[in-house]
């Protein structure tokens with residue numbers, strides 16, 4: 001044997017011993033729990049080539065074969081799919097701290113650097129950012145103070161719809177624009193004049209749609225991190241092309257606001273309804289996480305999260321409610337009767353009416369069950385190995401919580417594919433959005449529950465109450481409602497809904 005072979009053999013033996021020892025150590029740490037069952041895939045690719053477009057349907061079908069917890073190898077990532085309330089409770093309650101972590105997709109890193117709330121890893125930085133958002137921006141006082149901004153936007157949509165009486169309107173587009181305007185007005189309501197706001201809104205709309213679509217596209221780079229630098233599908237490149245445009249808009253609005261602050265002697269919200277940007281700029285330079293300070297980069301990341309997390313979700317659910325009501329005229333009639341009783345023919349809907357609209361609340365809740373905007377929530381990424389339902393979940397596997405399977409389970413919901421709002425009336429059980437009942441989690445649960453839940457609920461209910469109280473809605477002649485869905489980061493309607501408005505009174 002020559003000298004080189006001896007060295008090579010020694011190195012290989014040392015490496016093999018190190019690998020063996022670390023494998024043994026890992027195994028002993030993991031204990032004896034077995035991995036859950038799951039379908040076999042191809043070498044290297046795993047189950048990736050067999051995935052369908054409507055992932056939530058496919059995951060539900062696989063659960064029928066492999067049970068409420070199963071594993072899938074997707075490229076180099078090991079994924080776990082959990083689809084029973086008892087096991088989901090183990091994740092979001094009993095072991096919430098371990099599962100409060102996330103694995104940001106490449107596209108999300110390209111969008112915000114993972115510096116917002118949505119994709120930040122569980123830890124001090126995420127905790128502080130979330131605290132800022134919840135305590136400062138979404139406090140009861142601020143939500144109430146910003147009602148005037150929501151009211152203006154909702155009045156604007158009423159004016160727009162009134163100009164189109166008797167003509168078909170694309171509902172999804174209308175509610176997307178409205179919800180985006182509501183969010184933008186909450187973000188920087190008083191900063192810019194109406195004309196500039198409309199212009200920026202239109203530019204933003206186009207860019208936000210692109211960002212949401214790119215975030216929802218399955219990306220090979222996420223499943224084969226070694227290939228990420230090649231960006232095989234060009235998703236990262238496309239993302240990096242859209243983001244500067246969004247940042248430019250944010251920069252111009254932030255600049256505008258900074259000038260106003262300077263002119264007003266240092267305080268951002270003087271004399272105006274409190275908008276989020278003003279609140280964020282007041283907090284500038286505070287410490288977040290371990291050492292980083294809350295600067296413009298963090299402000300832009302949080303603004304992007306709010307726009308991305310808040311627009312498509314609220315718009316999509318409003319479109320689904322309209323679709324189900326047009327599909328079920330008897331239920332539409334009951335909703336409108338309740339609106340007339342509570343609000344009165346001569347009055348406009350207001351946010352204080354919301355708590356009295358019990359039937360509309362049940363309709364919205366049933367729509368969330370049947371068409372959850374995030375049917376698999378947002379995947380969790382355990383920060384250490386642990387056991388769920390007697391099976392091993394290794395550290396840094398990707399964990400999907402399949403709420404869609406639970407929504408469609410006949411053991412839990414009688415005739416689950418039927419639209420029956422009555423199941424959510426108070427007398428039939430207690431379902432809130434807070435995640436107290438693990439059978440029903442449209443806003444998630446645990447430490448990562450949607451932080452904007454009170455705002456999301458208000459925006460959805462207020463817009464629906466206004467559209468349904470002010471107008472009668474009909475389908476165009478010979479049209480029917482297609483209630484099939486298209487999976488994405490947010491589950492939208494597959495075909496756009498068109499409806500014709502008429503004045504109700």
Ligand code: HEM
Pocket residue numbers: 117118119130305306307309310311313314317373374377378442443444445446447448449450451452453455456457460
């Ligand atoms: C119909 C409306 C909405 C629905 C159905 C919804 C749903 C969700 C869900 C399911 C999650 C993940 C929860 C989990 O992992 O357990 C989430 C997280 C989040 N949502 Fe919402 N959301 C809505 C509205 C909003 C709005 C209006 C905003 C912002 C103004 C927002 C901002 C966020 C943020 C920042 C997160 C990340 C929280 C974290 O990771 O700590 N959402 N949302």
